[in-house]
Amino acid sequence: MKQYSIIIVFLVIFWCAVSPAQTKQTSIADDWKPSTFNQPGQEYPQVNSQGYARFRIIAPEAKSVSVSLGLGARGGTTLTKAADGVWVGTTEGPLDEGFHYYRLTVDGGTFNDPGTLNFYGSTRWESGIEIPAHDRDFYALKDVPHGNVQQILFPSKSTNTSRRAFVYTPPGYEKDLNRRYPVLYLQHGWGEDETAWSVQGHANLIMDNLIAENKIKPFLIVMTYGMTNDVKIGGLGGFKIEPFQTVLVDELIPYVDAHFRTLSDQPHRAMAGLSMGGIETRQITLSNLDKFSHIGLLSGGSISMDDVKNTPGFKDKVRLVFVSYGSRELGNNSFGGRNPFGGDPKENDEALKKAGINSVFYVSQNTAHEFLSWRRSLKEMAPLLFKE
């Protein structure tokens, strides 16, 4: 268990290291627009074309109001009280493109910005802001056929409850009732839950758009809560894979195969996850290669040749190893490019390729340990899954 405590410490240092202080730009473009994740009718927070964010909080009697931005979003912003009693502030520099969690500190207490929607991250519902990415078209809501995101409640004996999962079914699923589909089990990160991939991740829109462009063969995506039992709220300290493995492999997979028109054999089942979900994916797939043929680790480790050697049948059974990171998680950080999840993903990728394994390593440019890295990773990985 100690290794995970070390990973957590590493991650904190690492993420700080990839978030250098920004020098203030001399000219901030005055083309502010409400963030796309604002609550209906809310004008603030706003973003401009350079990626700055500005905040506006009503709390006339407060002594101090500040904004804490999440990983990769380059720290915080202390708001100042304007003449009308409203607190306002602009980030010191532009933020990375994509989605950032944040929260307010109002007089020493933690609250959310009443202007934005809430997103489950860091084991709480957080505020969120979206900096429009130059490549945002691939997860835009378009006038194309849309799949559904189905909330299911499946019985779980091991946890003695009905547990929730979401299942993406592609457009057309309800039409051709003889067709069966491959399935990707897709996990969120530490502190998130089963809502993350289809809300801040836009997984359904990414799939709808890829299918509309005929870039992938349709498959189902199943997303459930991965912080089962022994993962206490507050850290990865007690992380054990067994409770979640039982829920996923022994309870959820049979339920999905019984209630959806799946192709339920090993060649048609994939697992992927981001961050902690990558740790889970690596452990569960390597222990269950009779059930999974495709492995995706997004900002969450990689597969080494040692893994291959220690896992009987790996070369025969694994059709794809997909590993990805945001570029700000790699390279010129204080670990000299060392990966806090262990191993060097690029070296591992090259070794796997040399050994004749279908290995793909993808780097999302100018993003950190955040959701734009993972939206892009899903878009890159999806066309590689379940190829004949």
Add this chain to the structure above:
Amino acid sequence: MKQYSIIIVFLVIFWCAVSPAQTKQTSIADDWKPSTFNQPGQEYPQVNSQGYARFRIIAPEAKSVSVSLGLGARGGTTLTKAADGVWVGTTEGPLDEGFHYYRLTVDGGTFNDPGTLNFYGSTRWESGIEIPAHDRDFYALKDVPHGNVQQILFPSKSTNTSRRAFVYTPPGYEKDLNRRYPVLYLQHGWGEDETAWSVQGHANLIMDNLIAENKIKPFLIVMTYGMTNDVKIGGLGGFKIEPFQTVLVDELIPYVDAHFRTLSDQPHRAMAGLSMGGIETRQITLSNLDKFSHIGLLSGGSISMDDVKNTPGFKDKVRLVFVSYGSRELGNNSFGGRNPFGGDPKENDEALKKAGINSVFYVSQNTAHEFLSWRRSLKEMAPLLFKE
């Protein structure tokens, strides 16, 4: 349009009138438990067996923190700062059973309680607290077969976007692929959205339990956003039914009938709604009796004999008129029992019965204009729908 402004004013006075000040009980039971709608791992807010609620907010530098409870929840609670800098407070009296929206005021600003989940009401994501009802079993999550709640994105030419709806499909929907189902279109109230019925309303669990007990024939429920176009955030002042009627009747219904295995004839289609959703239901069904056979108005008006006379074919086409209210919305209020939505629902029910119309009037005991009234109303109404 003036009538709706008047309704709003009426509602505010009315709801105040049904919320008498409580005298403080001498003994408050010390059996506090976290509210069932708390965020994972959060101990506060708490409720006790008498229906009191207590709150705990960390904001050490704040000057004032108070809780504003929603309609029927008997006003607010001013918190006081304890020695450890934490703000605490208990409601002056017990709250009604069921779900209540609330919000915090911290130093003059409106925020949510970081302890609870958020629920869309009053055109913002609000905090929520649940006082366990004595009859809560009917909407409990049980070890029974569960239906799914599917998020769909349907094309809407009239609003030039893909709009979201949720569709409840009953357990077994995916099994017997030759079976087709009746459909209930079910609307939220003013300031809420399409998430309300399946989150704070527990509509899916109510249906799962009724089906498991063999009390109803399974049907689909479709829930979409009813504050279309001209209903501005902030009030019902600009309410016009046409934009929403176009979305519902011309766009959503054809999409649902094309993508789900529905019985798409008039005898197998119902519409119901709560509060503003009742106003919508009354107007849309009376104008479209070729499409709807069952009408449900929950705390949202009633059908008079004038309506019957002014609507050609009413007696032949309408199979059920279901009208309900919380008991605290009726009777001994400052209007002498007058209904702010117009008409006397009980008199109207009796007149319809006398005229040979299948009319049912249901009163939820000891509840106000809140979700326990509507959960109970759905439970009462569902067995009456689509009877042969």
